[in-house]
Amino acid sequence: MKIPSSGMKDAEVFAKLDEYRKDDVDWSSGRVFGYVFDPGKEIMDFAKKVYNKFLTENALDFSVYPSLLRLENDLVAMLRDHLRGDDQVVGNFTSGGTESILLAVKAARDYFRLHRPEIETPEMILPSTAHAAFHKAAHYFGIKTVTIPVDSGTFRADVKETEKNITGNTIFMTGSAPSYTQGVIDPIAKLSDIARQKGIWFHTDACMGGFLLPYFKRLGRAVPDFDFSLPGVNSISVDLHKYAYAPKGASLILHRTPDLRKFQMFAFSRWLGYTMINPTVQSTKSGGPLAAAWAVLNYVGDDKYLEFAKNKLEATREIREGIESIPELYLLGQPEMTLLSFSSREVNIFHIIDEMHERGWYIQPSFSYQNIPANIHLSINLSNVGRTGEFISDLKESVKKAKTMPSGQLLSGVREMMDEQGEDFLENVDSLMALAGMEQGRLPERMAPVNEVLDSMSPQWREKILLEVTNRFFHP
Ligand SMILES: Cc1ncc(COP(=O)(O)O)c(C=O)c1O
Incomplete structure (x- = not known):
């Protein structure tokens, strides 16, 4: 790619940007937990102006x-x-x-x-x-x-x-x-x-x-x-x-x-x-x-921040109680603000995440570490207020579906590669990525198999492999 010899029209630039954006997570949907803290259009537009x-x-x-x-x-x-x-x-x-x-x-x-x-x-x-x-x-x-x-x-x-x-x-x-x-x-x-x-x-x-x-x-x-x-x-x-x-x-x-x-x-x-x-x-x-x-800070002011806090507190309570009502799930610890994580002893949580993704939600995995199992993290926010009922009903459906899904297929393929190649495995990250369906700078639609592989590794291996993968993604 070269710098265009003559500049593009602004409409063309914007059209291109929109095309690039089409796979981005839609933070304005109210179905994203984290990444973007959305106070609503009015405050957002005001902030952009300033x-x-x-x-x-x-x-x-x-x-x-x-x-x-x-x-x-x-x-x-x-x-x-x-x-x-x-x-x-x-x-x-x-x-x-x-x-x-x-x-x-x-x-x-x-x-x-x-x-x-x-x-x-x-x-x-x-x-x-x-x-x-x-x-x-x-x-x-x-x-x-x-x-x-x-x-x-x-x-x-x-x-x-x-x-x-x-x-x-x-x-x-x-x-x-x-x-x-x-x-x-x-x-x-x-x-x-x-x-x-x-x-x-x-x-x-x-x-x-x-x-x-x-x-x-x-x-x-x-x-x-x-x-x-x-x-x-x-x-x-x-x-x-x-x-x-x-x-x-x-x-x-x-x-x-x-x-x-x-x-x-x-x-x-x-x-x-x-x-x-x-x-x-x-x-x-x-x-x-x-x-x-x-x-x-000056525009929103203390009273409104207090009202926002009240709404988030309520939404967190609803989500927390919803999770606790699903027998296959359990909370890790007793969350004290708006952040929480939950896991399951009987269902593959990475499938739950993919199933939620299919239903338009974005929720984040954390891999197992020391004796803590892999879990799903939520940062609950204003944009999620009013959507908690929908979230819990989709979560129930996702757990049900995830239960029926197979696990461990990619993992066994990767284990074979690791056993054969030992330390040289890192030299072959390209074949690992191909095996996982990561091609041409894109992640696979369903991430559960990849997450299972990463979760099964030591954190040191995870770091090494993800660094290699990232080094390949950031390559024009
Ligand atoms: C407790 C805590 N500390 C530090 C950070 C890092 O913040 P940032 O992503 O803005 O660099 C985060 C981000 O989520 C956080 O939750």
Whole structure:
């Protein structure tokens, strides 16, 4: 493909884009659980207008665009109030939860490099439910991870085991409010207290719940403390592009004091260009996401967010009760917000997912890990409100149908290949993809056979194979 010699007409460009889009998940259908947080057309259209207005502004340098500095400080001020921080709490706007988490880990690493230079191999302790972004941060910043299995009944971080694993090299601990997959809140008060006593950086990952949980509390739910009201919490990540309904590219990393936040920044003047001072990972970046996030918070306002929270709480209750009414299914843990996962001892859950897909729903698989079986995750949202009855009746049908479907066929073919080829198996990812029906950059219609294969492998093999597959997909 080459750049077209003369430009296309705009209508032609849009037609092409629509053609490219035809297989995308339709987020406006109300049948998608996750990926897109849809507040409805009115707010979405408003956010797009503001995004466009600031699309061209460059947040590289606040001295050139003081408006962006002001918008960012306003957002931090609103969220530090929401998360019970005092006027020492500072923070920055980032592109998402992952960037916020990367920055928390970088800040901790650099803080300890200065204050505890004798630590040569810094370690971080992570519950097995901590988001993958922490492992990415460890990978990027050269930190050893110590992963502690969560309690297999509650799916919450195991405080005793965590404490046992603290060493002289531990610099960072975390807990989630709530965790992504099972939607439960870790014992942040206890974990952060231990961290404080031992002089370890504690980060609350409130990417999912930081915005919504305070509303749940106001609605009378028992929400344990997870925010700056706990003296051991040094930093919090809270995403605005999730339950605050800002367009994507919107999260905040908050620190208890400017002295802690300093360690997340980067300044460089030893080259022939401008002095680069980046509070966050990105350098040149559009002002669009920031302005849109600011505008959405102001436009929606507290009363409406509370009403949204009430609707989501109700929808989650309906879905949860619906799942519990299906004898073949069971919930993992006791979900505390709007995120949950469920599994089955007798039906192949990957077939359930495919059957739901056939009925127009998009739901997400999680593979088995340690002793936790493969399960189906739902992030319940405003767009799903009013569709819970339909969802549960389709889920019942899907379970019934999935029961009748065969399992393990692709798996036995792949096992044969693996047995024959051993370690060379990775060299033959192309034949594996052909066997699985992944051709010409497309996934098969039914993913259950592929998911079964991936689920049967060790996580290390899964990572290796999916990396190879992805390396092939991103190839023109
Ligand atoms: C608890 C938690 N932390 C972090 C993240 C990462 O956020 P992002 O996808 O915006 O990078 C997520 C995403 O779902 C999450 O649920």
